Amino acid sequence: MGLIGTAFALLWLSSAIFANPSCPESPEGMVTVHLVCHTHDDVGWLKTVDQYFYGARNSIQRAGVQYILDSVVDELKKDASRKFSYVESAFLYRWWNQQLPEMQDTFKELVSSGQLELVNGGWCMNDEAAAHYNGIIDQMTLGLAFMNNTFGTDSRPRVAWQIDPFGHAREQASLFAQMGFDGLFFGRLDYNDKDKRWKDNDLEMVWQASESLGEAAWLFTGVLPNGYNPPKGFCFDDLCNDEPIMDDPMLEDYNVDLKVIAFLATVKVQAKAYRSNNIIMTMGSDFMYQNAGTWYKNLDKLIKYVNARQSEGSNVHVVYSTPSCYLDALHSDNITWNTKQDDFFPYASDPHAFWTGYFTSRPALKGYIRKTNAYLQALKQVITLRGMSRDSSLESLAQAMGVAQHHDAITGTAKQHVTDDYVLRLSRASQLSAKGFTAGVRELSTGKVDDQEIFEADPILSSFCPMANISSCTFTETQSDFHVVIYNSIARPLSKYIRIPVPDATAYKVTDYQGNGVVSQLVPIPSSVLDIPYRNSTATQELVFLADQVPALGSATYVVSRTSSLKVMKKLKSTKREIIPGEDTVVHNGAMSLTLDGVTGLLKSVSIFTTEGVKEQQISQNMLWYAGMNGDNSHFGRRASGAYIFRPNGTDPETIGEPEIEVYEGELVNEIHQKYSPWASQVIRLYKGSFYVEVEWMVGPIPIDDDTGKEIIMRYSVADMVTDSTFYTDSNGRETIKRVIDHRDTWTLNVTEPVAGNYYPVTSRILVDSSNDMGSFVVLNDRAQGGSSLNDGEIELMVHRRLLDDDAFGVGEALNETAYNIGLIARGTHLLLHSDFATTDCDFTCQHRLLAEQKLMEPVVIFQEIVDGSPVPAPSSGLNSNLPEQVHLLTLEPWYEEGQYLVRLENMFAAGESDTHSQTVTVDLENLLSLWTLSNIRETVLSANQWLEDSQRLQWNVNESEKAARIG
Template identity: 40%
Template sequence: MTLVLNDTLGKCGRPRIGWQIDPFGHSREQASIFKQMGYDAFFFVRLSKSVKDQLILDSSLEFLWKSSAELDNSEIFTSIFSTDSYFAPSGFCWDYLQCNSDAINDDPESFDYNLEKKVEEFSEFISNYSKYYRTNNILFGMGGDFQYQSAERNYMNLDKLIKGFQNNNDYNVFYSTPSCYYEAVMSNKPNLSTFTDDFFPYAENDHAFWSGYYTSRSTSKRFERTGNNILQGAQHLNAFSKMRNLSNDTASYENNVRMLREVMGIMQHHDAITGTEKQHVFEDYTRMLTKAIKETEKPLGNIIGNLLKRDNVTEDVTLPLLFCLLTNTSICDISLKDKYMVTVYNPLPRNVTYYVRLPAENSTYNITGPDGQEIYDIVTHMIYPVNYSARVSEVELVFAAKNVPPLGIKYYYVEKLTQSYENNYAGEERDDNKVFGTNTVGFTLDDNNLLESVTMNSKTVKINQRFMIYVSNNGTGDSIASGAYLFRPINGSDAYNINYFENGQVNQTTDDKVSVTYNRGNLVDEVIQVFNKWLTQSIRVYKGEDNGFIEFDWLVGPLDNDTIDTEYNHGKEVISRFYVNDLDNDVFYTDSNGRELIERKRTDYPYNNDSFEPVTSNYYPVTSKIVIKDESKNLQVAVLTDRSQGGSSLWGGEIELMIHRRTLRDDYKGVDEPLQETEFGKYLTVRGQHYLVLGSTGANGTNGKSSSAQERELALKKLLQPLIFVGDASSNQWDWDNLSKKINLQWSGLKTALPDNVNILNLEPWKDDSYLLRLEHIVAKGEDANHSKEVEVNIADLFSPYSISSIRETKLAANDWLSDTESSDIPKRKTDSSIFSSLFFWEPQANVNEIEANISLSPMQIRSFIIQLSK
């Protein structure tokens, strides 16, 4: 997109204003991104009424938003519309369908002349709202959803209104833009207040908190995360293909990725990623994203084959590689064949060990890779409760792709043998041993087969985990319903036992004992818990040295009519709640768009009256993690997510996350239908993962890393997991003896791994023979004694086998150079300025000096560069 803007519109077309009139709440990190992109100001509309009322009292609808607790100079001018929405004031909207105010008649001789009246009415609006601001400028939005279908009629009346204010002694009314408005305000040098928080949750009133959309359409939120994972890895591989001149068809490779970029952009729409679209629109998003992934997939077998190709092989090596997108539903036809290949691409700039899990048969296997024969486990797993036409496996093959090199590839050849796999440690519940994992990372179960304790980072802590449900308000009478946007339990109540309503009637029993199946393997221990017909979970721990977490893999649904009170239209909203023994927290923390943490102060919960929503007012979006800590106990507990979800800590020592919801009534906020997702003729089933990490609260942790640093690293590993490709190796062409002579079994795109606190956020082909490179520091200040410091990286010889010959820093969006005055550390090398002239429509700065190619990154900093390479 930045290339299109620059090439088409030039420097003057570069965006300078953040404009968000319809999203349902605003994160601090979004403001920080705008600031780092070089934006001057941020305008928005939606914020909670109570917050806006206070800003009005303080005459502070315009303020400086300190958008980062980590970065210097992070303040961005922020303006909130004076009116309750972005629509024109009442009486000043002229359209055919959405509004039909009286037209302005400016003929004094006409019997229905009303210009003076309209001027007087608009003057009253100006007078009422002007006191909310600290300068004599005020911005009115004059549009709305689906308006300006009669643009001519609107503008004719606006022209007359503006003309009516000519020679007005009090007000000057005219057409303007946000940029011009910003300049006018700042020219008055106002004394603006500073804001440091964010604007979640958004609430229209004390009973309408828009916190349901944090979880709505949970599978869509996960699929979007998968799409980003694939996009980033594919862009890396495209860049390496271009660097190495592996194909004459790099332009078509770029076209394959472009579709996925565009769809991922669509998925960020505020009615897409939020889950507030209609069912058929959601299905279309899924169709588009699936198609885009398939297009992106097409050239990757050729790129990977040629990256692995031995030096003495002259012909192209195109491996028959595909993604198995349905492995979460136990489906992958290729992994059920007698011979197949697995290729693992690591998109992180450091070695990663990843546990590959593929649908399998109960057989023995030979798995051959760069390190020889691999050990493996065959484990039973949760059965997806949907009848597909495809073949569904009942077991999974698990093996460790160890130390996959940075931005690198490992190749494995898998051959099924005839013998059955014997696991002497798998089976039904046994009472004699309910301890799983290792001495350093593990968990135990209690007598009801529920989680009892967790061991990690030299601590053993009693932690219980349960699933519960909120019963949705049905919106009868004057009440407000829980729906795609809103989360509102009946009577503001706490969550109920999961079996509160089953088989068409209320069930008050609380029998929590669950049936379990054990899997104890060489690589992984896991317990499958069956709670009821619509809820199953596997708790697992991998036994590798670098796997300091407990994984909770849950399968929820379908929430059919037997499990929901359809008679009274009460929906069901499912949560996973963790209880940490002897931990007391008054506040909790959630991430802001996966980066900086924000402290959340729990409002006085519970309330003793029904004038407020006690649960939903304390719900916040959790993009990557939620954290509670108790300094007096030196204990910190975090739960990380695999998608965006709503979450909270309603009581001390508790963490809860909402994982699935079905509501039976519309909440009348725009989607015009209840949230009743279906799939293959049944109500939706959702599968996902949570990751539990615990440790000390301080910056000094065990094994050289604090708990916070471990959480940061784990979140990144889950956001950018290795891409797993599978390919049918049944034909002689892909026989191990033949193929091993043509390809190396591993390859790395980097000469050396980057430090643990540095990530390559983006690596992708740019214009002509250049590349976009973004680096980020992933740890915040004070989180870790060693990794929270400024770090320096020399990138001169980062990419194998090339050196960086030309480099220049840009602003975050890579559509404008970072000026010398704005950069304290521009890595400089002998640079040919002419190459940069072709990257942007306007001329770059002249005379780029020759200095060291060292890049320093402060905590949470992102830096963007355009680079050229040479051998």
């Protein structure tokens, strides 16, 4: 994988011409129209992925992917000049496995000849706002591996095809470039941006997607002329109502001349907006080509009759083409292209339709996907460390996670029954692998590597406690004594506070593998959690202890035992602090302190204890809500807030109320329980010695009995911090990108939605940096959310939303999630850091980068019964030595050939962003893994579907003076 920390460099570009023999010619002096026949097949949206594949529940939407592929193959066989482009591997995989060898051979021949082009190649067409780069890379790798393994390396997609995601991330372009793609095409961008680019002939460009990576992250990028739809009047699908080409003059309604004139007029308009004599027209849309014959019969005629006009002086030449053929034609034109350095967020389709609501929609789903990603990485590691091959349990979970990255899945923009299906897939796949995972961790820790059958069927009773998110765990509530096994998937030792739900009136002792006592503490579960209507649990407290220095890629086991000792109980229990009305309350952990306002009960300051004295920052926090705009969407002035769209009714959020406060203190953690209302509460935590503040929020059921949808935010403010209307967000969890309020880099923004129009996706972190020596402040999240800094020194993140109207962009349902017949309850965490917390060994960037890595790669905690006579395993690591702090082990997984494994290492730090950690480091791969003897190491592109030495991407001429003007 390319490292973030490499130096930025300018590229001296070649004008070499690439020739693809399967591509049509572009006659000199002609405007060549590349007709790209395609279908866009959502991996779940209005129907589930399997319903879409089979064509089930057509009362919802007429769509059956299996028929699309059947029909397209039949039509391509009839004429070698016809072409088609296909994207989604999740569907192709299903279809392929149901075909007879004869059909498989035919399909391979079509791919090999270039008639059928595989484009993009991921398991899905992933979202670019809520998806984390770890999930994006995994789903792309999964799909591309299927294509390589099935159709050979010649099938490798060269073009990224992100036609439907609702905004486009700079990091996504960087990842595509590192995967070896030559270009990217997409359909959606802000309507103002598109209008300006259309007028300026700037719809195609070179996206310079990383200052750190330089030319390695440059990617040719094109905006498609009509979204991803056919031009008006030329949709020949059964789903459309456009007239076919009627070319028999002996029959009524002959329309060839009218069709040709209309088409040439469309070409003329489009050609003016693009800089090349090669232009693209997409012929297809959502789930089209179930009857491919209607398309090809009419397109054959269109090509014939339009090209016939050349004898009368027309300079338009129409051909069947593919995205890569079009890209090669542009490359051959040897044009010098403008560049882009920012991204395409937020996306607006009209003055009041900013697609920024989906950054937060369905927060429980977003959190579950992030948690499952951490488990998937751990599972891949454990299988690899045991020297095993890929098995069905890993493949099932990888496929479920691949589907979850889809731009209507992790976004929260599918129908409710489809969302339920996404969750079911993740849950089933996780359960399928659970016993094997627990057995594998135990065998690695004991050094006893048993056979495959034992790995797949662990006989020891264990639990992952899937209801721990509501502080409930049947296993720990009913077992008197049990093991707690913590697996750390980070390539460095990890210290982590573990929280275990347990019943009241019980004392516990915690010991390590040698029987040494481990300090622990009992903390009351917040009353808001205890009051959850569907929570069926006897746990009223959480047992907290520190799992200290859990080895890299390894595990540590602790023993928890009940005891009747009153002395132990007294020592364990937290002390409830008396709150004196009107007086400030101060809570500290030895490293820092929090002050609550005596009148409002809200956080008002944070102090850090340093060798130079106490540094105090006036950091405040509150929970608020925006009223979601109601509307019938009859025109954009009546646009409703919905699953896609965030449109608040007004610019000022409402307060929920002054919180009721309880403070609990103990040896390991001090907690402030704040209850704003029966549906909104939070816990502010200070762990012993920590340099950050943890805020655990819980929201729901959001009340709607007042007929008002509500969008809940957490707002953090640093007093007197001047940030010049500027803040920074991550891009897909990786590099950060600058944001400026009411500003776009490439056009002058007309501010029609002052709140929603300034919201951006926050996948990992959002930070503000002062210009008046007030330092920097960052909030890390545990799932994708929408966020902004609407005022200087302020950060807000939307954590939950419940709305009453659909926003009329296709879902047909209001975003009104329920569970157990009440509004959905969501619970998550934010981590707060200020640059005053930094040390000489680990500066501010170092701290939040490493902490974000820990949030992404949360350790897997397993609870197991104690088997009599078996010793407690000692801590063990799968590494010979720990990786440097800069280096993140992104991937360690078994590959598809026996004895081959895929390793990805990344430098987490961008060039120049950290004084202590933005530097190149060297890793000895040969001696990295303790259980391996490596025979060969060979480097691939990021997606592992091509050897790096074989990757020769197209190079493009760029307008360096134009680039310098934009960033100078």
